[in-house]
Amino acid sequence: MRTLRHLPTGLALVLALSACAQSEDSGSGPLPEPQGSWAVESLTTGGRTLHAPAVARVELGPDKATGNYGCNGFTAKAVFEGTSAVTVTPGASTTMACENQEFEIAFAKLFKGRLTIDRGPDRLTLKTPDGSTIALTSQPAAPDAPLATTEWSVDSLVDGATVSSVPAEAAGKARFTLTPDGAASGGLGCNRFTAKATVDGSSVTFGPLSATRMACEGPAGEVERSLTALLGSGPLTWKIQGQNLTLTAPDGKGLTAKGATAAE
Numbered sequence: 001m002r003t004l005r006h007l008p009t010g011l012a013l014v015l016a017l018s019a020c021a022q023s024e025d026s027g028s029g030p031l032p033e034p035q036g037s038w039a040v041e042s043l044t045t046g047g048r049t050l051h052a053p054a055v056a057r058v059e060l061g062p063d064k065a066t067g068n069y070g071c072n073g074f075t076a077k078a079v080f081e082g083t084s085a086v087t088v089t090p091g092a093s094t095t096m097a098c099e100n101q102e103f104e105i106a107f108a109k110l111f112k113g114r115l116t117i118d119r120g121p122d123r124l125t126l127k128t129p130d131g132s133t134i135a136l137t138s139q140p141a142a143p144d145a146p147l148a149t150t151e152w153s154v155d156s157l158v159d160g161a162t163v164s165s166v167p168a169e170a171a172g173k174a175r176f177t178l179t180p181d182g183a184a185s186g187g188l189g190c191n192r193f194t195a196k197a198t199v200d201g202s203s204v205t206f207g208p209l210s211a212t213r214m215a216c217e218g219p220a221g222e223v224e225r226s227l228t229a230l231l232g233s234g235p236l237t238w239k240i241q242g243q244n245l246t247l248t249a250p251d252g253k254g255l256t257a258k259g260a261t262a263a264e
Helices: 009-025 101-110 218-231
Strands: 036-045 048-051 057-060 064-068 073-081 085-093 113-120 123-127 133-137 150-159 162-165 174-178 183-188 192-200 203-206 236-241 244-248 253-261
Touching (some): 048 101, 150 244, 183 218
Antiparallel strands (some): 150 162, 150 174, 150 253, 183 192, 192 203, 203 236
16 A cells, blocks of 8 residues: 655645644633732742731732732732733822731732733732743632621721722721611710611612710710711712622711621
């Protein structure tokens, strides 16, 4: 039987293109776009790997980034160079004292300036000019806590671009819960309060506050006065991401709070 040692040029080209197509089909699929919601897996810097707390996340948008360093929330400006790099300019962040302070400080230090982007299936690696890296992975976002039935613990007060952590004297005492039937109750940092709460779409309006009458001085008293003014200022825009709530008044004042179910 006769054996063909050479294929015609045209047939060889067809077979080569077919092999390329099969190789692409058997690959791991398209690479992810950098913009989106990412969980932080780890940081590598100075020859060390720091593993991220479960809440460390980055939300990359067209011109901004928001997220959580592992305890404190942050905002930043983000300017993309296609899918190859992003330049991050830090904005506001909360300033709570956190258990995993080493990770917080390292993450904040790395997540700024020009970062090159290495894309892989379901993951991104952001690299600094000195070779340090931030490893990110995509994962389903945690379900948002419900506005009602969740006990919200106030962790910071907001005034425009200024974010101030609740002082230690009021930590854990400035908290509130809304019920499905339109009631609100909790603590203002010193005194306890009750009020009606009307939810209308993305806004919530608190009625007149009835509060106990202890004399409250110092930082706890300042928090109480700020919260009393905010909750009594009229309709507030509410937004929940995961276990984090923000309430914002039209003048830019507001609060951030972390949630726990009433059972907890």
